Amino acid sequence: MLSRPDVDASAALLEQVNHALNSGTPLRIQGGNSKAFLGRKVAGEVLDTRSHRGIVSYDPTELVITARAGTPLSELQTALADAGQMLTCEPPRFAREGSDGATVGGMLAAGLAGPRRPWAGGVRDLVLGTRLITGTGKHLRFGGEVMKNVAGYDLSRLLAGSFGCLGVVTEVSLKVLPVPRQRLSLRLDMDLATALRKLAEWGQQPVPLSAACHDGQALHLRLEGGEGSVAAAQARLGGEPLAEDYWDALNEQQLAFFADPRPLWRLSLPNNTGVLDLPGEQLVDWGGAQRWLKSDADAATIRQAVTAVGGHASCFTAGVCDSPFAPLAEPLLRYHRQLKAQLDPQGIFNPGRLYAEI
Numbered sequence: 001m002l003s004r005p006d007v008d009a010s011a012a013l014l015e016q017v018n019h020a021l022n023s024g025t026p027l028r029i030q031g032g033n034s035k036a037f038l039g040r041k042v043a044g045e046v047l048d049t050r051s052h053r054g055i056v057s058y059d060p061t062e063l064v065i066t067a068r069a070g071t072p073l074s075e076l077q078t079a080l081a082d083a084g085q086m087l088t089c090e091p092p093r094f095a096r097e098g099s100d101g102a103t104v105g106g107m108l109a110a111g112l113a114g115p116r117r118p119w120a121g122g123v124r125d126l127v128l129g130t131r132l133i134t135g136t137g138k139h140l141r142f143g144g145e146v147m148k149n150v151a152g153y154d155l156s157r158l159l160a161g162s163f164g165c166l167g168v169v170t171e172v173s174l175k176v177l178p179v180p181r182q183r184l185s186l187r188l189d190m191d192l193a194t195a196l197r198k199l200a201e202w203g204q205q206p207v208p209l210s211a212a213c214h215d216g217q218a219l220h221l222r223l224e225g226g227e228g229s230v231a232a233a234q235a236r237l238g239g240e241p242l243a244e245d246y247w248d249a250l251n252e253q254q255l256a257f258f259a260d261p262r263p264l265w266r267l268s269l270p271n272n273t274g275v276l277d278l279p280g281e282q283l284v285d286w287g288g289a290q291r292w293l294k295s296d297a298d299a300a301t302i303r304q305a306v307t308a309v310g311g312h313a314s315c316f317t318a319g320v321c322d323s324p325f326a327p328l329a330e331p332l333l334r335y336h337r338q339l340k341a342q343l344d345p346q347g348i349f350n351p352g353r354l355y356a357e358i
Contacts, residue, residue: 006054008068010131010139010170016047017168017348018137026348029164031070031103034094035110037318039163039325039353049105052170055079064128066173069105076104085176089123090114092251105169111161114251115211115222118271118286124160131171132159135344143173158339164350165358166343180210180224182231185246186239188219192284193275195219199287200272207233211247212287215257222247250285257283257294263320265293265302269311278305299323325354333357 020027026044030036053070060083067076073093080086092112095101108130113122129143132155143156159169190198195214202209208229211222220242223230249255258264262280269276271289276282280295293313295302299321306313312326328336333355340347340358352358 006068006071007051008054009052009070010068010133013047013049013052013168013170014133014137014139017133017135020045020047020348021135021137021346024346024348026351027168029109029168029350031106032072032101034102035106035112035163038110038316040322040356042350042353044348044351047168049103049168049170053103056171058083060085063176064173065176066129066171067104068171069103069108069169071104073102073104073107080176081179084179086179087126087174088116088120088177089126090116090247090251091123092253094252104172108160108169108172109162109164115213115247115285118289119210122160124157126174126176127156127160127172128175129173130156130159130169132166133168133170135167135346135348139170163353165340165354167349182223182225182227182229183210183244184223184230184234185211185242185244186221186223186234186237187242188221188237188239189217190219192216195284196272196274196288203271203287207237209287212285213250214284214288215255216281216283220246250283255283257281257292260294262294262296263315263317265295266314266316267291267293267302267306267311268313269306269309273309273311276305276309278302303327323355328355 027047028042028044029047029049031049050070052068054068055071055076056066056068058065058079065076065080073091077087090113091102091107092114093102108123108127111123129141131139131141133139159166192214199212208223208225209221210224213220221237223233260281269289269291273288276291278293278295279297280293283292285292293302299315303313303326314326315321315324336358
């Protein structure tokens with residue numbers, strides 16, 4: 001069992017929120033600023049969560065870890081690795097210039113997941129409970145104790161991907177799992193159309209896939225599981241060995257593809273979507289369900305093509321368009337507004353970060 005290091009600064013954070021409520025001052029919530037390029041710009045007084053840090057509790061036998069929001073994600077992952085465990089969603093850290101690296105709170109707020117996402121779930125699937133400072137000046141706990149969530153929602157999981165628009169997350173409890181006994185990565189030479197057909201076929205079979213990416217030249221696969229199942233899959237699939245650090249480079253957007261100066265778009269598509277004809281270069285991840293696009297095409301052109309196949313597109317390059325996240329249909333926008341009004345009635349938390357209307 002780990003001790004409780006670092007600092008519980010929740011009282012100071014709550015005081016800052018209450019002062020902002022009394023004065024009507026918008027707050028720009030930030031941790032390590034690693035995801036600052038995502039979403040719309042927020043004007044407001046900075047509320048920095050990094051002073052509120054530390055692993056609150058972790059018993060590897062319980063497969064649950066609880067950490068304060070300002071805890072560096074790297075620190076949490078190191079603690080898990082030392083016990084032979086991991087966050088299965090592989091959240092990216094994005095330790096870029098001008099950033100101190102991801103925090104646990106930022107990981108939850110952004111809700112981004114890595115290559116294992118289609119096979120192991122995303123950030124929200126790991127969330128067991130949270131503590132949250134709301135726009136009514138209350139510090140509440142959700143998940144761990146009996147608490148009626150707004151409109152019956154599982155609020156802890158609803159916070160994943162909310163980008164700080166619903167409140168200040170101060171603590172999160174996450175489900176963790178053991179690191180797989182065996183891991184092997186392969187490179188198979190085939191075109192994208194063939195790769196997508198093969199992935200659809202393998203998805204109906206007991207192939208121990210945990211990552212699948214096509215870079216325009218070859219299909220890259222990661223196999224994870226027991227020694228026997230991985231060895232059997234390797235014998236069946238063939239291919240050449242691939243360096244294991246490929247997946248970390250993909251997840252952290254450090255492959256050569258991402259150095260292209262054109263704007264970066266993230267395309268989220270239904271499973272088994274075929275080849276998508278769009279101007280620019282594509283990198284296919286998540287077995288085809290997530291595609292990265294480097295393109296100078298305008299937002300309308302990209303979104304029209306993606307919407308036509310049942311997907312949506314978000315811009316990962318700051319300043320390219322006024323609505324970086326895919327626009328919401330009116331019924332969904334209404335639900336977002338109602339939820340925002342319940343938790344942040346004065347609209348002080350990251351106003352406009354997701355959408356101008358929220």
